[in-house]
Amino acid sequence: MTDEQLLIDRAQQGDREAFRQLVERSNVDVYRLAYDMTRNHHDAEDLSQEVFIRAYRSLTRFRREAKWSTWLYRITVNLCLDHRDKQSRKRMEYRDDTGYEDTADGSAHPDARSSRAASSPVTSSPDRETESVMIQQHIEQALSRLPVQERAVFSLRHYHDLPLKEIAEMMNIAEGTVKSHLFRALQRLRRELAFYKKDIGLEGQ
Amino acid sequence: MMMTCERSRELFPEALYSELAPGLQNEFAAHLASCPSCRTEFEALQATLQIMNQRIQPQPNRDFLESYWDRLNARFPADDKKSRPAVASGASYPGRPARVPAWAYGIAAVLLMAVGVYLGRTYFGGPPPGVPRNDEHLLSTGPTPDEDSTSDQAVAYLERSKNLLIGLTNLDEEHRSSLDLSRNQEVSRELIQQANVLTVALNRPDQQQMRRLIQDLEVILLQLANIDVKPGVPAIELVQKGVDQRSILLKINLEEMRAIARRSPPNQSKKTNL
Numbered sequence: 001m002t003d004e005q006l007l008i009d010r011a012q013q014g015d016r017e018a019f020r021q022l023v024e025r026s027n028v029d030v031y032r033l034a035y036d037m038t039r040n041h042h043d044a045e046d047l048s049q050e051v052f053i054r055a056y057r058s059l060t061r062f063r064r065e066a067k068w069s070t071w072l073y074r075i076t077v078n079l080c081l082d083h084r085d086k087q088s089r090k091r092m093e094y095r096d097d098t099g100y101e102d103t104a105d106g107s108a109h110p111d112a113r114s115s116r117a118a119s120s121p122v123t124s125s126p127d128r129e130t131e132s133v134m135i136q137q138h139i140e141q142a143l144s145r146l147p148v149q150e151r152a153v154f155s156l157r158h159y160h161d162l163p164l165k166e167i168a169e170m171m172n173i174a175e176g177t178v179k180s181h182l183f184r185a186l187q188r189l190r191r192e193l194a195f196y197k198k199d200i201g202l203e204g205q
Numbered sequence: 206m207m208m209t210c211e212r213s214r215e216l217f218p219e220a221l222y223s224e225l226a227p228g229l230q231n232e233f234a235a236h237l238a239s240c241p242s243c244r245t246e247f248e249a250l251q252a253t254l255q256i257m258n259q260r261i262q263p264q265p266n267r268d269f270l271e272s273y274w275d276r277l278n279a280r281f282p283a284d285d286k287k288s289r290p291a292v293a294s295g296a297s298y299p300g301r302p303a304r305v306p307a308w309a310y311g312i313a314a315v316l317l318m319a320v321g322v323y324l325g326r327t328y329f330g331g332p333p334p335g336v337p338r339n340d341e342h343l344l345s346t347g348p349t350p351d352e353d354s355t356s357d358q359a360v361a362y363l364e365r366s367k368n369l370l371i372g373l374t375n376l377d378e379e380h381r382s383s384l385d386l387s388r389n390q391e392v393s394r395e396l397i398q399q400a401n402v403l404t405v406a407l408n409r410p411d412q413q414q415m416r417r418l419i420q421d422l423e424v425i426l427l428q429l430a431n432i433d434v435k436p437g438v439p440a441i442e443l444v445q446k447g448v449d450q451r452s453i454l455l456k457i458n459l460e461e462m463r464a465i466a467r468r469s470p471p472n473q474s475k476k477t478n479l
Contacts, residue, residue, distance in 0.1 A: 016281070020274050027273055028265065035263040045269050052277055132259075139260045157222060158257060164224055182218040190253040 004068055012059050019059070023052050026069055029160065030076050036155035037080035039144050047083060051075045073160065074170045077152055084148055135196075142192035150185035153178055208236040213243045221250055317367070355406040359415050362399055366422050369393065373429075386429070393430035397423055 001009075004025075010018035030051050035044035054075050055062075062071055143151060152171070156162045164182070168175040213236045219225045220233055237244045265273075369392055400423040407416040 016278070020278075023274060023277065027270070031265045032263055041263070041266070044263070045265060048265070049273075049277055049280075053280055056281060135256065135259055136261055139257060157218075158254065159260075159262065164218065164222070179215070179218045183214070186218070186221070186250050186253060189257065190249055193253060193256055196252075196256060 005064070008062065008068060012062070019056060022068065026072055027052070029069065030072055033073055033076050033152075033155055033160060034080055036143065036159070037077065037148060037152055038083065043083065047076070047079050050079055054079070067166075069160075070162065070166055070170055073156060073162065077156075077171060080152070081148070138193060138195055142189050145192055146185050146188055150181045150188070153181040154185040154189075157182060207239070208232050210236075210240060210243050213237070213240065214246070217247060217250060220247070221254060355403070356412070358399075359403055359407060359412075359419065362396065362403055362419065363422075365392075366396055366426065369396070369429075370425070390430050393426040396426050397430060400426070 004022070007018045007022050011022055027048060031044050031048040034047040034051070035041065038044050038047065051072060055072060058075075062068075143154075146154065153167055156167050156170070157164065162170070164178050165175055168178045171178070213233060216225060216229060216233055225233060237247055369389060373389060400419050403419055404416050404423075407413070407419070
């Protein structure tokens with residue numbers, strides 16, 4: 001039995017300290033997934049806490065065959081999607097950290113995208129001295145422009161290292177749908193990162 | 206039969222993340238080798254992932270992380286705690302140290318009270334009981350300018366010591382481990398030198414309590430000045446231990462001073478005598 005399983009056992013028997021250790025092992029990962037889905041630090045912080053509240057209440061229903069992290073990610077995705085739906089119902093539009101207007105489902109506003117594309121200096125490479133800063137900015141912008149489902153799948157596969165099959169089970173969708181989401185996400189990211197066209201094979205296209 | 210381009214692209218997600226079934230790997234590789242279009246597309250996606258690998262992962266706010274469990278724990282086990290205001294966890298005060306140990310407040314309170322009692326004794330109090338009669342002239346004539354200057358220096362000394370110790374004891378968890386004590390030790394050494402002069406100058410009977418308080422502080426400051434910071438041992442813990450031990454003496458002194466002040470006849474105040 002692994003250390004994590006021992007902690008889960010103890011937590012299931014009401015050991016609060018064991019649960020604290022489980023929380024501290026995974027709270028940053030949960031926060032990151034929540035951030036990738038909401039694109040908002042405050043929402044991600046609040047939702048990550050809510051994830052552990054839900055996990056604590058459902059602890060006795062956690063089964064050994066599931067991975068602890070996968071179980072938490074499932075709760076995170078569901079909470080974030082619920083949050084997104086509530087936001088949609090309120091018809092609230094918000095701006096993401098980069099200042100670009102973004103719709104509640106995470107997809108870019110067409111006008112914002114076209115105006116950004118028009119203003120992007122796609123004909124020249126970024127200055128080497130500021131390249132790393134610019135890369136970060138472009139990566140975050142590119143992620144912000146993915147629809148939330150594609151962003152969730154991409155984040156789970158790329159940054160949380162979950163196999164496609166597990167993502168499908170976790171999100172309760174077909175594995176083929178997960179692959180489609182991921183493929184579309186990759187194509188969008190490739191287009192969004194056209195700034196680095198030499199690196200990603202868009203030169204001359 | 207060769208794999209089609211359509212089939213090849215369906216397999217891109219699995220191939221990019223090394224999840225391609227073993228039976229398809231050779232076929233997929235063969236297709237890429239013979240199809241420049243699919244190969245270019247596949248390589249472009251690989252390059253895209255390389256760029257995405259350079260992402261600096263989002264990081265929660267430090268204060269939020271430090272108070273993470275406290276905030277969470279406050280919501281267990283009953284739902285009725287849901288309405289607990291954020292103030293209870295300190296989360297609404299990003300600039301506030303995450304945790305200030307209780308003894309730090311104790312030390313601060315003792316020092317503040319000691320300064321207050323001293324000021325009271327100096328400006329409003331009389332001599333302690335048992336002061337010989339031949340000291341009456343000090344009360345009737347008031348302190349000389351030099352004595353006033355000594356009292357002012359003593360008050361300033363207390364204030365500076367208090368600030369130094371409160372500054373150390375109010376450190377949050379993060380700064381505690383990376384604390385550079387050199388500046389604090391330098392100030393401690395200055396205060397110790399000042400204490401040597403002050404304890405000689407505080408020679409009036411009614412200044413003896415202050416003199417003893419400064420001597421006690423001197424012990425703490427000596428401890429701080431002489432700390433040998435060893436690798437892996439957080440220096441602040443050594444300081445805290447010393448302050449903890451000595452705070453008992455400070456409290457004793459304070460209680461003695463307060464008792465003396467209570468016993469002093471109110472009509473012997475310095476203002477009246479002046």
